[in-house]
Amino acid sequence: MTRTFDPQRIRNAFDKAAESYDQAAVLQKEVCKRLLEKLEVVRLSPQWILDAGSGTGEAVKPLQKKYKKAEVVVLDLSEHMLEKAAGQGALFRKPHQVCANIESLPFADNSFDLLFSSLAMQWCNDLGATLVEFKRVLKPGALLQFATFGPDTLKELRTSWQQVDGAVHVNNFIDMHDIGDGLLQAGFAEPVMESEIITVNYQEVDTLMQDLRDIGANVTASGHRQGLLTRNMLKQLREAYEVYRQQDVLPASYEVVYGHAWVAPAESKTESGDIMVMFTG
Numbered sequence: 001m002t003r004t005f006d007p008q009r010i011r012n013a014f015d016k017a018a019e020s021y022d023q024a025a026v027l028q029k030e031v032c033k034r035l036l037e038k039l040e041v042v043r044l045s046p047q048w049i050l051d052a053g054s055g056t057g058e059a060v061k062p063l064q065k066k067y068k069k070a071e072v073v074v075l076d077l078s079e080h081m082l083e084k085a086a087g088q089g090a091l092f093r094k095p096h097q098v099c100a101n102i103e104s105l106p107f108a109d110n111s112f113d114l115l116f117s118s119l120a121m122q123w124c125n126d127l128g129a130t131l132v133e134f135k136r137v138l139k140p141g142a143l144l145q146f147a148t149f150g151p152d153t154l155k156e157l158r159t160s161w162q163q164v165d166g167a168v169h170v171n172n173f174i175d176m177h178d179i180g181d182g183l184l185q186a187g188f189a190e191p192v193m194e195s196e197i198i199t200v201n202y203q204e205v206d207t208l209m210q211d212l213r214d215i216g217a218n219v220t221a222s223g224h225r226q227g228l229l230t231r232n233m234l235k236q237l238r239e240a241y242e243v244y245r246q247q248d249v250l251p252a253s254y255e256v257v258y259g260h261a262w263v264a265p266a267e268s269k270t271e272s273g274d275i276m277v278m279f280t281g
Contacts (some may be wrong), residue, residue: 005125005221007101011077014055017216018080019137021056027200029239031256032058032118035147038258039066039116044143046070046113051095052102052134053077053120060095063116070113077101077123078216083277103130110139114211121148122173131186140266144188149173150195150255157208157252160240164233176257188261195257201249205241208252 014021032191036059046067050060063072072095074085082097089095100106102117103124106208115134124130134144151173158170176193183191202208212218244250 005123005219007077009081009219010109010123010216013219014078014216015080017214018084020057020080020214021081021084021216025055025058027155027198027254028055028119028215029058030198031147034256035059035116035118035145035258036062036066038260042143042145042260044114048075048112049114050075050105050107050112050115050137052105052115052117054085054095054204055081055118055120057088057095057115059118060085060088061090064089065115071096073098073112075100075102075105078140080129082167092194097143102135105133105137107137109136111137113139113142115142115144117144117145117146117148119147119149121146122171127174127179128182128185131182131188135186135188135263136261140263142263143260144183144262145260147256147258148179150176150257152197152253152255155253156244156250158240160205160237160244164236171221176259179257179259183259183261187263189264189274191259191261193257193259195255198254198256200252200254202252203249205238205250208250 017024034111042229044067047070049063049067049070049072051057051063051074054060054076055078057074060072060074063070072089074082074088074095075098076082076085077099078127079099082099085095098106102120104150115138117134121127153171153173161167161169176195180191180193183222200208209218241250
């Protein structure tokens with residue numbers, strides 16, 4: 001579960017996208033909303049919550065509303081995103097801000113009761129090590145609740161680009177079952193995984209690509225491609241993507257993977273076991 005993202009390039013992309021993010025991040029906001037809804041069935045009274053990869057802070061107000069006595073820490077690699085997140089929350093209950101990489105959390109062991117992460121884990125170079133780090137900062141009995149992207153995300157765009165050249169234009173995403181295995185290997189208990197396909201429709205592929213730039217998601221794990229995109233390449237991409245047009249719209253598929261897992265209570269031993277898997281959508 002290792003890849004080769006350049007953290008500085010990711011930081012630069014999200015810093016640049018901070019102003020345009022909230023307007024373009026329709027899917028990201030919907031996923032965050034659905035992930036928050038999954039907490040409704042969980043019995044938990046956290047004192048400290050970490051929003052890991054918080055972006056502009058979409059989850060802050062709902063987390064504060066649900067857990068009225070909790071302190072929320074927003075952590076992001078992008079300082080400009082954190083500046084936006086700082087404006088979230090109640091007037092006298094602003095979130096604590098930390099600029100750091102979720103792969104190396106600057107917190108002591110056993111610091112948080114809930115670690116919430118919506119669409120940030122797909123940027124990790126070593127997801128297995130990241131899950132170990134998540135468990136380290138969580139207290140016994142704490143909960144990890146997350147959403148990330150699965151392999152079918154942007155499959156239409158990936159396939160269309162493959163007909164144009166051999167460069168990597170769309171990232172590959174980790175399979176839900178491998179994430180579940182990673183949770184067990186990291187020592188989490190009772191992992192539950194589920195996935196759904198969310199489709200966003202566009203009139204033109206150019207708009208999809210602009211949205212990806214506007215949210216900072218145009219960074220690939222392989223680094224910079226060789227050379228600039230030419231008009232001819234874009235023309236070929238548009239033609240290749242047209243095969244997916246239905247009812248006068250172009251679909252962009254996102255495989256959203258949701259998961260939660262517990263840290264075993266202090267008096268219990270974490271044992272490996274089965275992963276509960278559910279498919280929806």
